[in-house]
Amino acid sequence: MPMFTKLAPAKAGIIPVKYRRAPCIKQGEMTGNPNFLFVLFYNVGGAGDISNVKIKGSNTTWIQMSRKWGQNWQTGTPLVGQSLSFQATTSDGKMLEFDNVAPPNWQFGQNYQAKINF
Template sequence: MQLHRASTAAKGLACFIFALKLVLLYAAEGQPQHRGPDLHWYPGTATWYGDPEGDGSTGGACGYGSMVDVKPFRARVGAVGPLLFMNGEGCGACYKVRCLDKSICSRRAVTVIITDECPGCPSDQTHFDLSGAAFGRMAIAGENGPLRDRGQIPVIYRRTPCKYPGRKIAFHVNEGSTPFWLSLLVEFEDAEGDIGSMHIRESGSTEWLQMNHLWGANWCIIGGPLRGPFSVKLSSSTGRSLSARDVIPGSWVPKATYTSRLNFYP
């Protein structure tokens, strides 16, 4: 997905409205479930989409774009229903999913990364819509096809730490960003995988400015003019935090990706 170019005022209003909707939603329904890795297994259902041995979505509602077609995302992507997608705040989280039918499924759980939302999935139960490749990996040898032929199956699942060996957290500056409206996409955040809060600090400043969740794994801030280089501070859904100093240079440009030297795991 791409952000459409629009006036600074219109983008700022969209950012504010989305943040207000999230506040109202959480006030009405309480805090989201399944925050952080969990040793307990929970019941759910699973289907698959795309090609039988395919990688799943192209792009997706989290905004990762072409990243889902290459490692470490490739063939590990998953779409989820509202309970886990949480209006995009569940993007980047990792889950282990295991089929329970011993006649056709192995005891091996497949690990998937949330990159998409499942349109039309039930809102009152946990559902995973996996890539064809990820779904088939739950089968015993030679039963990949028959398992996919079943369509929807019961599964158990649990949150698991995301692991991106050798990768550091990166920040993609979204198309349409300006010194007055800056939008960032977070890539390769391991550990919890999702973002609880995000702040930036301008060049020469000691003040951290709060960014607002926009959509998917995208965050935005309204200011003017914002002066780089920018430091970025992330907090995971469980409160773990790190700060990448001057990670986005003063000469930043939209659609560029800037990689930090940090991640939550060494």
């Protein structure tokens, strides 16, 4: 709500918004909490939105992730040092498995791309 009221009065309802991506250059070192993993899914084809996500480290079984907000998903399971795989289900029920998306030496704040898409 605070950001919406920067764009329009609170009573305005739905307003059209145009936006564009701005380039962002990473500066400094990105650190994270090894006991908390936050994942953002983007450029999702098909239905366009993810409704369920599971994550699997190279030393774990499938772990249910919880939605934080939007397409951001989280887990409190320590997975540092393991390659990461994902099972993602779109809102139309299609599930794909993305094996070894992030290598064992993945770093917080980095982007990793799957070889398949919805």
